[in-house]
Amino acid sequence: MGVKGLQQFVDRCCPEACVAVDLRDMARQHAARTTDHTTSPTLVVDGMACLRHWYSCKDWVCGGQWREYIEALKSWVESFTSAGIRLVFFFDGVIEEKKRREWVKRRHRVNGEMCKLFRHIKTSGQQPGRDLFILPSGLATFTPFALRSLGQEVFCTVQEADFEIARYARHHGSMGILGQDSDFIIYDSAPYLSMAKLQIDSLTTVLYDRQRLCRSIGMSVNQLPLLACLLGNDVVSEERMQHIRNNAMATYRKMHPASLSGSQQGQMLLAVSQFVSSLWGQEEEETRLIPQSLNLSDPDREFLERGVCSYLLPGQEALQLGDSFPFGSAFEKYVSLEILKACREKHIAAEGFMVYSVVCEGVVECSNTVEDDEDNELLPQALVYKSCRQHIYSLLLQPRHDGSVVEPPAIREWFVYPGNPLNKPELVHPVAVSLPCDQPSLDLLWFSTGPEVSALRLACFFSVFDCQEFSELYGAIDDSLLAALCLVTYIALQVPALSLEDVDAYLSQAVCLRLKSPQELQQIKLPFLSSRAVQLGSLYVRGLSHLLGANSASGCPLPSAALLPWHSFDGRLFHSKYLLAHSSTEDTVLLDSDSACLSLFLHLRDKLTEACRRRSRVLQSRPNPQTRYRDRHTGGGESLREATGCHQSRGGWQERWEARQDQREYENQEHMWERGGHRGRGMRGDQHSHPHSYPYGNDGGLQNMSPPHKQSRGRSYRSKGRYRLAPRWSQPPAPGI
Structure with missing residues (x-):
């Protein structure tokens, strides 16, 4: 996140501190200086700063072109490894509370950009330019898994990411830090290399030289932490030290009346640097964090000292941040020390998701999702998956069986969605999963072995999503399709607004994706974009992250790789299937004229509709007439105003959500919706009502009011005869319309 205005100042006003470097030459020189010839020169990469550069796929608004993204990452990594440079990646694993205010401000700013994005799509039917570029939902979550699948070393932080990156680079004598954060100028660590100026073909970039910077602004390097805090960073807010900057600026203008041209920010930085260098008038004060001559109140001085200390790495002076577990004693009532250690280890190794935040921090956050603030039909993803998260919390924080009754604690959620002002966290209470036995302890799920435990892990996983009957499909279909079926169900x-056509789009793209190369996916043509399909794509991808969380909490009954988006989702492919499904396209065409794909698709759809029928959920056919739009004179889509669906609601989703809390989802259905020949399917859904109701609870989720489905604990979920896709007998037609 960095120091206010410092990066811009160095780039624009301090060319002598911007040194062009060849990373191959740097690596050779670094190897010549080191005594350890067994390890290649290491470059520490700030993964979060690289996401916007890594994701260069054409269609970013449709939910992500994940297979193309994997190929781009692979090529990027190979550029370094072929030059003999070892890469180590770091990703933000926590958001420290001292930075929450800044995090909230950024989330509100992105919300404004999201509104512009959807207005553009609904007005033009096209993706906007890069000026409105927003990362696909879940990119930061899944990229560490992608890099690990490419054999890279990846770490997820348990403290401030910049601090851990600088500490690692200093401790291991790394050749440099590749990122885009001016905090790396302040840390006394490895050389700071610009990601924004990296030319991947030539492996050249810019090195920001902190020694040259200090010479140009007239201060010493040990004064940089104080400069950073007075300018404003993520620890010391810009507003807190405004009075000091104002005084420094007034003094600077008196002393330099003839040099007031240039940017206001540049003048401010020079004024504050001059002020800082003037504070140390005596040699004995050089060792002080905050000179006594700086007139501050006791609270401000203490606050400023904390900010300066945050830049000091192990082995340097002053107070160090510890490595102790950041959980309170309350969590010891729910998990063992072994679980705490396992959570931390998995989190650091980027092998888990959500569990560390819940067990060790008691807080979960989710950044902006690509969803429309003005949509009156589709619910925000934060509310869609709230019931799922409550079940995950229950699995993770079940009181240990010591005879005492302890109420599990509420989890503090910071989820960005329309209507949430983010003034404070929402307190979300765990809700127990429905199992035929007592809920197992986390130690049993995570550390025990045997067929009964394996079956229990699987039962817990499916119970999180209220899809217990899908356990019988384990081993009969590929794990990635099983996960997709669970999520779409x-x-x-x-x-409630999800239609038959939406389900068909989800399932058909998951089935067809398995046979498509990244090149084929890139060739798909989209005549126009549907804002509703954009939201549904992001909703699915966010759901995959919840699958990862449920899988981790349940003891990993499924391999994590099966739950990653490049195995079950492509944004462009999904969008094309959505347009086809809502245009009354035959099933055969929807499945690329592949008989094996069609058979598997029909099997999955039958399982889904049967599961919905058992819960009194009747899926309706609601084709979107806007998907049939095509202007022969303009080429299609230039003046499209995309609707959000056939049925427009009278109020917003919040009003409808509250109104449905005490109602059945579909009451007193007079007749089943019939397609009337739509894709040749005839009657859809089920003509029998279910005796149990599933009303909406206070949390907005569907609450299972029926008795749990009976399952024997020793049951084997692996059956004979897997569904396998036969080779395509012909080249399918182009998926675009």
Whole structure:
């Protein structure tokens, strides 16, 4: 996040501190200086700063072109490894509370950009330019898994990411830090290399030389932490030290009346640097963090000292940040020390998701999702998956069986969605999963072995999504398709506006994706974009992260790789299937004229509709007439105003959400919706009502009011005869319309 205005000042006003470097030459020189010839020169990479550069795929608004993204990452990594440079990646693993205010400000700013994005799509039917570029939902979550699949070393932080990156680089004598954060100028660590100026073909970039910077602004390097805090950073807010900057600026203008041209920010930085260098008038004060001559109140001085200390790495002076577990004693009532250690280890190794935040921090956050603030039909993803998260919390924080009754604690959620002002966290209470036995302890799920435990892990995983009957499909279909079926079924149960056509789009793209190369996916043509399809794509990807969380909490009954988006989702492919499904396209065409794909698709759809029928959820056919739009004179889509669906609601989603809390999802259905020949399917859904109701609870999720489905604990979920896709007998037609 960095120091206010410092990066811009160095780039624009201090060319002598911007040194062009060849990373191959740097690596050779670094290897010649080191005594350890067994390890290649290491470059520490700030992964979060690289996401916007890594994701260069054309269609970013549709939910992510994940297979193309994997190929781009692979090529990027190979550029370094072929030059003999070892890469170590770091990703933000926590958001420290001292930075929460800044995090909230950024989330509100992105919300404003999201509104512009959807207005553009609904007005033009096209993706906007890069000026409105927003990262696909979940990119920061899944990129560490992608890099690990490419054999890279990846770490997820448990403290401030910049601090951990600088500490690692200093401790291991790394050749440099590749990122885009001016905090790396302040840390006394490895050389700071610009990601923004990296030319990947030539492996050249710019090195920001902190020694040259200090010479140009007339101060010493040990004064940089104080300069950073007075200018404003993520620890010391810009507003807190405004009075000091104002005084420094007034003094600077008196002393330099003839040099007031240039940017206001540049003048401010020079004024504050001159002020800082003037504070140390005596040699004995050089060792002080905050000179006594700086007139501050006791609270401000203490606050400023904390900010300066945050830049000091192990082995340097002053107070150091410890490595102790950041959880309170309350959590010891719910998990063992072994679980705490396992959570931390998995989190640091980027092998888990959500569990560390819940067990060790008691807080979960989710950044902006690509969803429309003005949409009156689709629910925000934060509410769609709330019921799922409550079940995950229950699995993770079940009181240990010591005879005492302890109420599990509420988890503090910071989720960005329309209507949430983010003034404070929402307190979300765990809700127990429905199992035929007592809920197992986390130690049993994570550390025990045997067929009964394996079956229990699987039962817990599916119970999180209220899809217990899908356990019988384990081993019969590929794990990635099983996960996709589970997720789409959960979405269908939670989102009343989801139609048959939406389900068909989800399932058909998951089935067809398995046979498509990244090159084929890039060749798909989209005549126009549907804002509703954009939201549904992001909703699915966010759901995959919840699958990861449920899988981790349940003891990993499924391999994590099966839950990653490049195995079950492509934004462009999904968008094309959505347009086809809502245009009354035959099933055969929807499945690329592949008989094996069609058979598997029909099997999955039958399982989904049966699961919905058991819960009194009747899926309706609601084709979107806007998907049939095509202007022969303009080429299609130039003046499209995309609707959000056939049925427009009278009020917003919040009003409808509250109105449905005490109602059944679909009451007193007079007749089943019939397609009347739509894709040749005839009657859809089920003509029998279910005796149990599933009303909406206070949390907005569908609450299971029926008795749990009975399952024997020793049951084997692996059956004979897997569904396998036969080779394509012909080249399918182009998926675009």
